[in-house]
Amino acid sequence: MGKHFIAILKLIGLSILFSFSLSSFAEPEVTVKSLIDKESKEAESKTPAEQGAEVKQALKATAVTSAVKEKGEELNIDSLPYDEFHRITPSSAMQAYLRAARQRDYALATNYLDYRNLPPEVKAIAPELLAEQLSLVFDRTLWIDIDTLSKKPEGKKNEAVPSYRDLVAEITTSRGPVQVLLQRVPDEKGENRVWKISNATVSKIPFLVEEFGYNAVGEWLYNHLPKTELLGVMLWQWVYFAGSFTAFFLISVLITRIFAATLHRFRSKTPNDVLAFIKGPICLLLAVLLARSLHDVSNVTIAVVALAQGSTVLLIAWTWVFLRSVDIAKHRLSERFIAQDKPQAVFLLRPASNVIKMLIVIIAILLWFENLGFSATTLLAGLGIGGLAIALAAQKTVENIIGAITLYVSAPVRIGSLCKFGANVGTIEEIGLRATRIRTLDRSVIYVANAKFVDMHLENISERERIAFRPNLMLSAQTKQVDLQSFINACKQLLDEHEHICADPCRVKFKGFTPWALQIDVLSYVNTTDFALYMEVVEELNMAILGLLNEHNCELAKPDLAQLSN
Secondary structure: OOHHHHHHHHHHHHHHHHHHHHOOOOOOOOOHHHHHHHHHHHHHOOOHHHHOOHHHHHHHHHHHHHHHHHHOOOOOHHHOOOOOOOOOOHHHHHHHHHHHHHOOOHHHHHHHEOOOOOOHHHHOOOHHHHHHHHHHHHHHHOOOOHHHOOOOOOOOOOOOOOOOEEEEEEEEEOOEEEEEEEEEEEOOOOOOEEEEEOHHHHOOHHHHHHHHOOOHHHHHHHHHOOOOEEOOEEHHHHHHHHHHHHHHHHHHHHHHHHHHHHHHHHOOOOOHHHHHHHHHHHHHHHHHHHHHHHOOHHHOOHHHHHHHHOOHHHHHHHHHHHHHHHHHHHHHHHHHHHHOOOHHHHHHHHHHHHHHHHHHHHHHHHHHHHHHOOOHHHHHHHHHHHHHHHHHHOHHHHHHHHHHHHHHHHOOOOOOOEEEEOOEEEEEEEEOOOEEEEEEOOOOEEEEEHHHHOOOOEEEHHHOOOEEEOOOEEEEOOOOHHHHHHHHHHHHHHHHHOOOEOOOOOEEEEEEEOOOEEEEEEEEEEOOOOHHHHHHHHHHHHHHHHHHHHHOOOOEOOHHHHHHHO
């Protein structure tokens, strides 16, 4: 297949190994689908202020639904406590805090943190700043699933924490795990008990920020760019990582250009498509691998990790690499088939390469959906049922395609071949995926389905290396022996001395008798495959044989004697 293509395959193999060494193929806890689902839930939920007077009844009902079902008691909703900040249950309290933090309303978010009994160094920090810093730590370290938190006012009772606290999660740090706790405390008026983020967790915020805070560039972008988001990723992060990838791409451009120039200098016969392959797909793939392995993790949040797990750009790069590899392989095989005088196989490469490309794209799309968190198995099941129906409907089409492949591979006939099939003779003009087009000697066109054509008895007339000359000589039964012998000798001499008649086999024999004629067997071959030249030689030989018949007093048998004999 060529040294260059083998080198490309080796390069792809090394890249695959490199990619495997960088990636963990365990299913991620957070995917793009979970980000979309979370945003959908937040969009569907309303704040207490938006719900107005109806929110009181809704909150109370939500808070105690499970408790009412368990006890089977009728409960007076109006007798339940109501909190304007939605802190009746652990689930509602955490959801309200996350919503306030997402909206960058840190003044509102302070109502969900317990600032009592804090160390002096923590108490000196503004409450709004603590609420903002805690949101940053959550973005960097935790994916909080609201559905796992208790929806009861009393919280969970079976956790390894005091009964007035609920464990949300644990953050792994260099000094050991830090618990994120919700604690049931008196509200600001001291009338009801509400859930807030525990002061035990709030006191750890300065340490957590020191451990998981953004770097200097990220901090500057965070403070100076608009606080807008897309799929949970903030605008400044999109800018930061887009700039980082651009830098890595420029580095990969420099590396691949130097490599291509060096390769071209030391191997001047390097094909242009190989150089373009290095400068294009390999360049993009290298940039993606560098960006995934060398990026600064200090600005990475859970949402960024979820997007990275989608591997969108990586899959695009790999797809481009494989598609271009198919093109290069097709080009090399075309050159090889042409050199081997198999031009008919070249026509098969285009549909075959298109099928391979389609499979590559489909596999890439399925992998992409799987990485995003969607079930590719379900999609494949649906495609399988539809594919079965399509396969049954396209059975004949598939048979014809297989027939076309058989004709191209085994090559009993080629495009341009003159062949005899059944009772017809014609020239092959096209071998399509469905049918073979043949032009007959009458200049009409016949289309024969490939599945049928490949099973027919095919006589390839174009494959003969020479054309037989076998005139049907039936001499009169009245011919004398001397004249017959002299005619046979003269005819044999004529064929032996002719420049276009092959020396072997070449014979002129008195084959036998019939009731009405003497049969002369002439077997010789005109050394040509050009039918026009063959007709000229035949005409010349026929005229010479006619002269020999006259010269040696030989006559052709008369047809009326043959009819009388019959």
